[in-house]
Amino acid sequence: MQLDDVYQEIILDHYKHPRHSRIIVEDEALINEENPTCGDHIKLNARLENGRIADVEIDCQGCAICSASASMMAERVVGQSVDEVLAFSGALIEMMRGGAVLPESDLGDLAALSGVRQYPLRVKCATMPWHAIESAIKTLQK
Amino acid sequence: MTAPSSGLPRVSLADCRADFPILTQLARGGKPLVYLDSAATTQKPRVVIEAIERYYTEQNANVHRAIHVLAERATEAYENARTRVAKFIGAPNERTIIYTRGTTESINLIARAWGDCEVSAGDEILITEMEHHSNLVPWQMLARRRNATLKYVPVTPSGELDMDALHTLLTPRVKLVAVAHASNVLGTINPVREIAKAAHAVGAKVLLDAAQSVPHFAVNVQELDCDFLAFSGHKMCAPTGIGILYGRESLLEAMEPFHGGGEMINKVSLDSSTWAELPHKFEAGTPNISGAVGLGAAIEYLEAIGIDAIDACEQELTVYALEQLQTVPGLMIHGTARERVGAISFSLDCAHPHDVAHFLDQDGIAIRAGHMCAQPLMKRRGVPALSRISLYFYNTRDEIDRAVKSLKRVQEFFSRATR
Numbered sequence: 101m102q103l104d105d106v107y108q109e110i111i112l113d114h115y116k117h118p119r120h121s122r123i124i125v126e127d128e129a130l131i132n133e134e135n136p137t138c139g140d141h142i143k144l145n146a147r148l149e150n151g152r153i154a155d156v157e158i159d160c161q162g163c164a165i166c167s168a169s170a171s172m173m174a175e176r177v178v179g180q181s182v183d184e185v186l187a188f189s190g191a192l193i194e195m196m197r198g199g200a201v202l203p204e205s206d207l208g209d210l211a212a213l214s215g216v217r218q219y220p221l222r223v224k225c226a227t228m229p230w231h232a233i234e235s236a237i238k239t240l241q242k
Numbered sequence: 243m244t245a246p247s248s249g250l251p252r253v254s255l256a257d258c259r260a261d262f263p264i265l266t267q268l269a270r271g272g273k274p275l276v277y278l279d280s281a282a283t284t285q286k287p288r289v290v291i292e293a294i295e296r297y298y299t300e301q302n303a304n305v306h307r308a309i310h311v312l313a314e315r316a317t318e319a320y321e322n323a324r325t326r327v328a329k330f331i332g333a334p335n336e337r338t339i340i341y342t343r344g345t346t347e348s349i350n351l352i353a354r355a356w357g358d359c360e361v362s363a364g365d366e367i368l369i370t371e372m373e374h375h376s377n378l379v380p381w382q383m384l385a386r387r388r389n390a391t392l393k394y395v396p397v398t399p400s401g402e403l404d405m406d407a408l409h410t411l412l413t414p415r416v417k418l419v420a421v422a423h424a425s426n427v428l429g430t431i432n433p434v435r436e437i438a439k440a441a442h443a444v445g446a447k448v449l450l451d452a453a454q455s456v457p458h459f460a461v462n463v464q465e466l467d468c469d470f471l472a473f474s475g476h477k478m479c480a481p482t483g484i485g486i487l488y489g490r491e492s493l494l495e496a497m498e499p500f501h502g503g504g505e506m507i508n509k510v511s512l513d514s515s516t517w518a519e520l521p522h523k524f525e526a527g528t529p530n531i532s533g534a535v536g537l538g539a540a541i542e543y544l545e546a547i548g549i550d551a552i553d554a555c556e557q558e559l560t561v562y563a564l565e566q567l568q569t570v571p572g573l574m575i576h577g578t579a580r581e582r583v584g585a586i587s588f589s590l591d592c593a594h595p596h597d598v599a600h601f602l603d604q605d606g607i608a609i610r611a612g613h614m615c616a617q618p619l620m621k622r623r624g625v626p627a628l629s630r631i632s633l634y635f636y637n638t639r640d641e642i643d644r645a646v647k648s649l650k651r652v653q654e655f656f657s658r659a660t661r
Contacts, residue, residue: 106600112659138596139613139620139627161626163596164656225596 105215106222111168114209118167120174124159130239133232135224140166142229146236153177153185156233163225165216170229172209182237189230196223255555255635258547261287262636273606276641281426281454281585281632282610283476286540290479293539297532304528306505320531323538324521330541331471332462333488337520340494341529344485345453346376348472349420351487351524352449353380355500356470357418360447363389366415368446370395370403370432371622372425375615377451381420390417397622401428401577409440416446423455423471427614427628428577429560429585431455438467447493453477457544457634458583459553463488475533480540484533487524494520501526552635559633559642560584566646567631572653576628584633587614590649593656595629601652607645 122145126132129143140162147154156178160170177185192210195202196217204211216226259265262285269275277285297319303312305320321336328339342348361367367381371394385392393411396404403421412419419441424431438448449470455461456471457478463471470493475484489497499506499517503526508516517523544552563586567573572591590598595611602609610630613620620626631645 107597107655107659116659137612139617140596141626163594163600165596167594219600222596222600 106219107164108212108215110209110212111164114168114171115164118158118160118171118174120156120158120178121171122157122159124157129159131232131236133228133235135162135228137224140225140228142166142170142232144229144232144236146233146240148182148237148240151183152179152181153237156236158229158232160229162228165213165222165225166228169210169213169226170232172213173229173233176208176210177233182241185233186237189234193227193230196227255547255551256638258287259636259638261289261543263288263291265636269606269608270604271606276605276607276644278631278633278637278641278645279608279610280634280637281477281630283482284457284479284634285636286481286536287479287543289543290481290536290539294481294532294536297535301535302531305531306522316531319535319538320529323534323541326538326541327486330545331456331486331488332464334464334491338488338491338494340487340489340521340524341534342472342485342487343483343530344474344476345451345472346380346485348470348485348487349377349449349451350380351500352470352472352489353384355497355524356447356493357381357384358387359498361385361388361390361417364415365390365417366413367392368395368408368411368416368419368441369393370421371397372401372403372428372430372616372619373420373422374426374451374453375617376453377420377422377449378618381418394618395421397428397619400579401425401430402579403430403432403437405433405436408437412440412444412446414444416441416444418447418449420449421451423450423452423461424458424583424585425577426454426585426632427587427616427619427630428579429582429587430577430579431581431583433581434468435466442467454583454585458556460549469493475537475540478540479543480537481533484530484537486537491520494524499523499526503527505529547635555635556584556633559635559637559639560586562639563631563633563642566642567649570646570649570653572657573649576623576625585630586632587628587630589625589628590653590656593652595627597656598629598649598652601655602645602648605644605648607641607648609645 124143131144133142143159145157156174158170160167213226216222264285301315303316305317324336324339328336395408441448447469450468452471452473456473469490471488476482506518506526508518574589576587599611612627
């Protein structure tokens, strides 16, 4: 199977056991991030405390790439400062769109997503959860 | 389900495959390309590509304007194509055939030029839950502009229109029934003759979205007795950016123009203008001439094969595909109408459509994944998205076998991964 570059074990693990995953009613979600071209939908709730992400809840209806990225995102951002999250999210989205590759030590599990960069039509699947957390921070800081 | 394949004669148009240069290439991983996304757009035969090249190397000029040899050739080619279109769909004459950019523009033309005059506050527009966004959004916009109400005929679990509901919804308040002739998601061929009869009985007009019917089987607008019919060239071997609106002549005559500009006028003064005769009244600006020429060549090509032979070939391939797909564990087909075309949507119980399409792409197989421009239908069926294979006469049983084999591997991969 030639899919090892995209569907690595770690991605399938997050897909199968998504972290910080809850069922969220659409109207009660802080953020509804949708991809109009494919129908993927991320519902997200987040809580800030003293400029840090105290908690994240995600309800992701999407493909393996989108779901795994959402799970990894949630796992990573809880406990981080808003500035840290925004800086990393910006760099990761840039990397997925063909920009500079972040060091593996920074990426952790997310290194598994780098295979997606070869498939321009799938990049949005991987970046959607990160757009959702950015929107959540913006909304909460208003 | 559909009739067993043994009941259908084996019709193969495999020889036609060689007419399509793009199909001979290798896809990802050096595997032969299997193109199963023709409901999105079909590939183009060499004769169509050559007709466009010939137009630009020998005939190019603006139409209906200058008095020179090239203008004469361009105009002749452009109008000959219109005649061919008219004959192909059984229209009474060329005045009823309007060139547009595609199905979407054809429907928007009617929503604006007919709808804005004929639909008033309190009127109803009746469409169905299986419509493509192109036959839904223009009516939402019209309903909002005119304070009219948009109503939907429900779709049954098998993917057919609830005809009892349709007859109940058809009241004298309905001004227009707009319906897909064949569904791009479910494949269902709708009973449009019956719908037209019922609609006319209450004084409503009928528009058919024929994007998925005209390319695949014989369509005759006079037999169907529809008032408007829209389709796209690119789904029937012609280039993108050219489509057709057929309209009943008396209705087109009574309508105001859609766009204003050159070509569509008779006389222009500083105070006012008068409109050109049909069909030019609806063709403002320099049209897509090479597209029209390409459409003419595409129809000539389809007619040489025979639209009935194409229909028979696709029916046989569709029955085969349905049978084979059902051998994939965990696969569910969405749309099981008996009367259908070869657009087959399905879900796998443990793999998302995106992952399915990605997986098949690795095997050189092009399919569609997503909401197929039918979000309300996805919601009705309780799925965020579906996968779809869609067939054209250039496809083969071997290609279906390859897709099914690949789907079995996807199912195995994800059922193991997510166990």
